[in-house]
Each structure stands twice: as structure tokens, then as C-alpha cells.
Amino acid sequence: MAGRKALIVLAHSEKTSFNHAMAEVAASTLRAKGWDVTISDLYAMGFNPVLSQRDITGPPKNPEHFVYETEMGEAWKEGRLSSDIVAEQKKIEAADLIIFQFPLQWLGMPAILKGWFDRVIIQGFAYSVATIYEQGPFQKKKAMLSFTTSGMESTYSPKGINGDMNVFLWPMQRGMLQFCGFQVLAPQICYSVRYVTPEARAQMLSAWQKRLATIWEEKPLSIVPNSWFEMSMERGFVLKQEVLAQQEGKKQGLTVGQHLGKAFPPSQQLKAP
Incomplete structure (x- = not known):
């Protein structure tokens, strides 16, 4: 795995959180294996998740009716995207593996991470009508979700009160990652982190470290x-x-x-x- 590059997109505001610990373990483990690792700590960066006309430079193609997807696609082709978006796109282009680290909130991604997808993963750069799913631009890259939950694993089952975890994963893994061509690896899920013992959290970090040692050899979903x-x-x-x-x-x-x-x-x- 030496010589490969990884991007960790981290979406948690508290530096002493378990999500930060997961990101730190991922970075240190991969670096020890020879990976070049970049971390986009969205809260620390003050990343703006809100879509607006400020995401492009210069006048829009249609100032009277601003269609975000269309305008962003044109701005990408012409090199007129805002600098913060371009910076994240360059990180994606350079990465062989992308890990998204976050707490599950309202059965989905935190708003700041969803906004990162909305602003960065745009038409032209990440997909087109002719290039989706296994023909997508990122088909040679691997990506995975790594996240924590408050509830126990059983609550995210077909019999659990929250329902089947597979259902919550589908729009993120299929509708976002696979849509752009990523080979999606199985998620790393740490259940009920807030309520388990310190020993249990240490075991979660150890299991994550062990998995990361051979992460590139894993088969995608x-x-x-x-x-x-x-x-x-x-x-x-x-x-x-x-x-x-x-x-x-x-x-x-x-x-x-x-x-x-x-x-x-x-x-x-x-x-x-």
C-alpha cells in the first residue's frame, strides 16, 4: 500500500470525541503503512455547507433564474468555482481512498458533511449523464463510511425500533458514492459509543486499526x-x-x-x- 494516498473527511466539532479518535487512528495506521494521508476536518476548517451563487466566480449564465447544478457544471468546465470547492476537489483527485468519518445524526450525515457533498461533488467533476455508477469518474478510487451511533446495534436491525441499517446506508453508499463511480467498501460502524465502557471503545479502535492494515485489499460492496x-x-x-x-x-x-x-x-x- 506504500505510495497510495488517502483523504479523511471528518465531520465532528469536538476534538476529544470518539470520531476524532477514529480519524487519528486511521491517519496514523495508514501513514505507518506508507500512505500519504490528508485530513479535511470540516468544523476546524469552518467549511461552509450552504449552496449559493458565491460558489462560482464571475456572472452566472442565467442571472434571472440561477439553477445551481447547471451553473456549477458550467463553472467547473470554465475554472470559475470558488477556491474552497476547488481545494476539496483537488484532494479527491489525488486520493486513492476516501474515508468519511462522522456521527450518524437523524439517520444520516451531519449537515456540514452533506453540504460538503452538495458543493464539492458536482456535475462535470463527479458525474455526467453518460458517466454514472461503474462508469463514473471515480471508478478507480475506493471510498467508505466510518461512523458512530448512539443506539445499540440491535436498534438498527429489521426488528429494531430504528429499522434496518441497510436502508439508511443505501442513499449514502449507492446514491452518493457508487453514483460517482467509487468502489464502496463495507462501512465501519461503532454502535452505542456514548454508552459503552472505555474498554469497549478501546476494542473498537483496535478493530479499526487492524482492518486498516489491509484495507486496500478488501472487495467492494x-x-x-x-x-x-x-x-x-x-x-x-x-x-x-x-x-x-x-x-x-x-x-x-x-x-x-x-x-x-x-x-x-x-x-x-x-x-x-
């Missing part, structure tokens, strides 16, 4: 290939009829998203096949 879908004006971008025919009689759907009205594949967003 499975993905339904683009070739299984077809685009039509009448039906949209959906699974081909022959694929649907092959799935008839099977008890489980293909994925959490393409479930076909059947049971979800167990742990499909939690571990590689």
Missing part, C-alpha cells in the same frame, strides 16, 4: 451493473425485462433499492459478497 438497465422515454431508466424474468421466483430482491417488492438481501449494504 456489490452493485447491479448499468448493463442490466435500459433507458426509455416511457419507462425511464429501469431494469431490463430479461433481468426481471431471471428474478422471477426468487425470494429476495437484487438489492436494498432494486428489491422488486421482495425481501431485502441481508446485510447487502453492510458487507461485501
Whole structure:
């Protein structure tokens, strides 16, 4: 793994937090293996998560009706993005592996991290109509979520009060990371961090360190290939009829998203096949 580069995007405001400890373990472990590691500590940077016309320089293409996605795509092509966005994009371009470290809040990312995605992972730079999923620009890069929860693991199960963790992971892992081409590694989840013993937290850090030692060799989560879908004006971008025919009689759907009205594949967003 020597010579590879990693980016850790950290979204927690407290430097004594377990999330900071996870980021520090990741950085030190990877560096010991010869990685070049960069950390984007979003709170320390004062990163602005709010979309606005200030995200581009120069006049917009349509000043009377500012369409953010369109204007950002044009500004990216013309080199007119704001400097803070360009700085983060350069970090992504340089990285082989990106780790997103954050606390699960309202069953999703903290606002500052979601804003980072909204402002940085933009049309042109990270995707286009013709380059999505396994054809995406970042198909040679790996990415993963590493996060903490307040609740116990059982509460994020199909029988738990919060529901199946696979469902919460789908929009982040499929809709954001895989959409841009990333090979998505299984998430590192530390459950109930606030309520476990110091010994249990130490074991979590040790398990994280052990995993990171061979992280580059891990297989990514499975993905339904683009070739299984077809685009039509009448039906949209959906699974081909022959694929649907092959799935008839099977008890489980293909994925959490393409479930076909059947049971979800167990742990499909939690571990590689």
C-alpha cells in the first residue's frame, strides 16, 4: 500500500470525541503503512455547507433564474468555482481512498458533511449523464463510511425500533458514492459509543486499526451493473425485462433499492459478497 494516498473527511466539532479518535487512528495506521494521508476536518476548517451563487466566480449564465447544478457544471468546465470547492476537489483527485468519518445524526450525515457533498461533488467533476455508477469518474478510487451511533446495534436491525441499517446506508453508499463511480467498501460502524465502557471503545479502535492494515485489499460492496438497465422515454431508466424474468421466483430482491417488492438481501449494504 506504500505510495497510495488517502483523504479523511471528518465531520465532528469536538476534538476529544470518539470520531476524532477514529480519524487519528486511521491517519496514523495508514501513514505507518506508507500512505500519504490528508485530513479535511470540516468544523476546524469552518467549511461552509450552504449552496449559493458565491460558489462560482464571475456572472452566472442565467442571472434571472440561477439553477445551481447547471451553473456549477458550467463553472467547473470554465475554472470559475470558488477556491474552497476547488481545494476539496483537488484532494479527491489525488486520493486513492476516501474515508468519511462522522456521527450518524437523524439517520444520516451531519449537515456540514452533506453540504460538503452538495458543493464539492458536482456535475462535470463527479458525474455526467453518460458517466454514472461503474462508469463514473471515480471508478478507480475506493471510498467508505466510518461512523458512530448512539443506539445499540440491535436498534438498527429489521426488528429494531430504528429499522434496518441497510436502508439508511443505501442513499449514502449507492446514491452518493457508487453514483460517482467509487468502489464502496463495507462501512465501519461503532454502535452505542456514548454508552459503552472505555474498554469497549478501546476494542473498537483496535478493530479499526487492524482492518486498516489491509484495507486496500478488501472487495467492494456489490452493485447491479448499468448493463442490466435500459433507458426509455416511457419507462425511464429501469431494469431490463430479461433481468426481471431471471428474478422471477426468487425470494429476495437484487438489492436494498432494486428489491422488486421482495425481501431485502441481508446485510447487502453492510458487507461485501
